Amino acid sequence: MKTNFLNQILFLFTICVLSMGIQSESFDSEVSLLVHKTPTCGCCKMWIKHLEGNGFTTSVKDHSSLQEIKEKYEIKPEYRSCHTGVSKDGYIFEGHIPSKYITQFLLEEHPNAIGLSVPGMPLGSPGMEVEGMFTPYDVIILYKDGSSEIYAQVTE
Numbered sequence: 697m698k699t700n701f702l703n704q705i706l707f708l709f710t711i712c713v714l715s716m717g718i719q720s721e722s723f724d725s726e727v728s729l730l731v732h733k734t735p736t737c738g739c740c741k742m743w744i745k746h747l748e749g750n751g752f753t754t755s756v757k758d759h760s761s762l763q764e765i766k767e768k769y770e771i772k773p774e775y776r777s778c779h780t781g782v783s784k785d786g787y788i789f790e791g792h793i794p795s796k797y798i799t800q801f802l803l804e805e806h807p808n809a810i811g812l813s814v815p816g817m818p819l820g821s822p823g824m825e826v827e828g829m830f831t832p833y834d835v836i837i838l839y840k841d842g843s844s845e846i847y848a849q850v851t852e
Contacts, residue, residue: 726751726753727751727752727753727783727798727799727802728752728753728754728755728783728784729747729752729753729754729755729781729782729783729789729798730754730755730756730757730781730782731743731744731754731755731756731757731779731780731781731782732757732759732762732765732779732780732781732782733756733757733758733759733762733778733779733780734758734759734760734761734762734778735758735760737778737779739778739792739817739823739824740778740779740823741823742822742823742824742825743779743792743822743823744756744823745823746794746795746822746823747781747795747798747822750795750796750799751795752795752798754781762778762779762780765780766780769782769788769810769811770810770842771788771790771810771813771838772838772842774815775790775813775815775836775838775844776790776791776813776815777790777791777792777813777814777815777816777817778791778817779791781793781798783802783811785802787801787802787806787809787810787811787812788810788811788812788813788838789811789812789813790811790812790813790814790815790838791813791814791815791816791817791821792814792817792818792821792822792823792824793812793813793814793821793822793835794821794822794835794850795822797812797835797847797848798812801837801847806837808839808840808841809837809838809839809840810838810839810840811837811838812835812836812837812838812847813835813836813838813844814833814834814835814836815836816833818831818832818833819831820833821833821850830852832849832850832851832852833849833850834846834847834848834849834850835847835848835849835850
């Protein structure tokens, strides 16, 4: 009888430990971005809604000009867009990047990257939806040495 009681205690202890691990894992998977934008940009607001609708937590900082932000995070002019998101780990997400690529990127190891970019404002990207219109675009990975390469191609 004593063995049965000890087995029950061990079983309950194991369940408690495992559930703490699951709670910790789900807490760590929450993605939070600080989004730098101008106060009047409607497509930036729509991109933020896209992120929040996909489980992201966002905070917003409005600026009259984003020039200092782009320079601070060393985003070259050819990779710039109308807003810059910054993760708690310091990665940048420039422009209308679909949330699934941000999540994917943050789950991977990229020690030489500064983040991702969708240069410009391609029609059909999150925040730039226009019914019946779509322009294929690339999600670019930006590296610390100034180089870049295609991370994903969005064709629909």
